[in-house]
Amino acid sequence: MRYLTARKRAEGKGAAHTGTEHHWFMTVTSVALAFLIPVFVIVFGRALGQPAEGVIATFSHPFPAILTALTVFVGMRHFAKGAQMMIEDYAQGPTRKALIILASSISYIVIAVALYALAKLTMVGFLFEAMH
Amino acid sequence: MAEVKRVERPLSPHLQIYRPQLTSFTSILTRITGNALIVGVLLAVWWLLAAATSPAYFEMANAVATSWFGDLIFTLSAWALWYHYLAGLRHLYFDAGKGLDIETAEKLGMGMIVGSVVLTIITLILV
Numbered sequence: 369m370r371y372l373t374a375r376k377r378a379e380g381k382g383a384a385h386t387g388t389e390h391h392w393f394m395t396v397t398s399v400a401l402a403f404l405i406p407v408f409v410i411v412f413g414r415a416l417g418q419p420a421e422g423v424i425a426t427f428s429h430p431f432p433a434i435l436t437a438l439t440v441f442v443g444m445r446h447f448a449k450g451a452q453m454m455i456e457d458y459a460q461g462p463t464r465k466a467l468i469i470l471a472s473s474i475s476y477i478v479i480a481v482a483l484y485a486l487a488k489l490t491m492v493g494f495l496f497e498a499m500h
Numbered sequence: 501m502a503e504v505k506r507v508e509r510p511l512s513p514h515l516q517i518y519r520p521q522l523t524s525f526t527s528i529l530t531r532i533t534g535n536a537l538i539v540g541v542l543l544a545v546w547w548l549l550a551a552a553t554s555p556a557y558f559e560m561a562n563a564v565a566t567s568w569f570g571d572l573i574f575t576l577s578a579w580a581l582w583y584h585y586l587a588g589l590r591h592l593y594f595d596a597g598k599g600l601d602i603e604t605a606e607k608l609g610m611g612m613i614v615g616s617v618v619l620t621i622i623t624l625i626l627v
Contacts, residue, residue: 395595398588405585409578412544413627416574417566420558423551440545447541450534474538482545488552 390449397446401439408439421496428493433486440482448475523602526609530587533580540577543570578623583616 380386415426426432451471459467518524543565550561564570590608593599599608 395592398592402585402588405581409581409623410627413623416547420551420555420562423548423558427548427551436548440541443541447534447538450531451538454531454535478541478545481549485545485549485552489548492552 390453393449394446397442397449400442401446404435404439404442408435411435424489424493424496427486427489428496433490437483437486441479444475444479448472522606522609526587526612530584530591533584533587537577537580537584540573540580543573575620575624579616579620582619582623583612585619586612586615 411426411432415423415432418426427436448471452468455464455467455471547561547565550558565574590599590612593608599605
């Protein structure tokens with residue numbers, strides 16, 4: 369008889385060998401997104417279709433800018449981990465690793481691009497206001 | 501003691517002989533919508549980058565984002581987003597150990613399908 373505790377047996381389990389950490393991450397980010405998404409949809413939906421001035425005016429305000437930054441950051445990390453689950457179900461070996469790295473990279477690139485765009489829109493909006 | 505039990509467990513039936521059910525269908529659709537949303541995100545973030553780059557670049561990206569193609573992507577994304585949103589709420593409910601009996605799970609599944617369509621229509625009208 370091996371004297372294994374329930375905890376010892378559960379450690380290192382799961383597709384990524386991190387136990388329930390992955391699942392908990394998805395739970396935490398999904399609750400955050402449950403609050404962010406409805407507000408973001410309204411802000412983004414109203415900005416879409418406007419001329420450049422309207423778009424700059426919208427995203428150079430603190431609330432839409434911070435909301436968008438949060439939504440993209442949390443959303444893209446949620447995507448990377450969610451896509452990882454799908455990849456782990458359908459791909460094995462080096463392909464699996466390559467696809468997980470790809471999904472993670474896409475998520476970080478999208479975050480960086482969005483943050484850069486928001487920072488620049490804030491500056492452009494600031495210059496617009498200074499001129500008028 | 502917490503020994504690992506070696507039990508002969510039944511193997512899950514193969515997908516091709518598995519009767520399609522509302523519960524499995526809504527679960528698969530959660531994965532599809534969640535992953536497909538990256539398309540709408542890429543278009544949205546590209547559009548945002550263009551707005552921050554130059555008026556000429558924005559005009560080009562905005563023309564794509566507001567064309568029939570852009571409308572199609574964003575409309576499908578809106579539905580995928582709301583479907584995935586409701587699926588996430590259902591997942592949190594399931595995680596709490598509730599609603600797991602077949603009758604409730606199927607009701608929740610129908611609620612997700614109908615709810616996502618209703619929310620998409622509201623989104624298209626309001627924003």
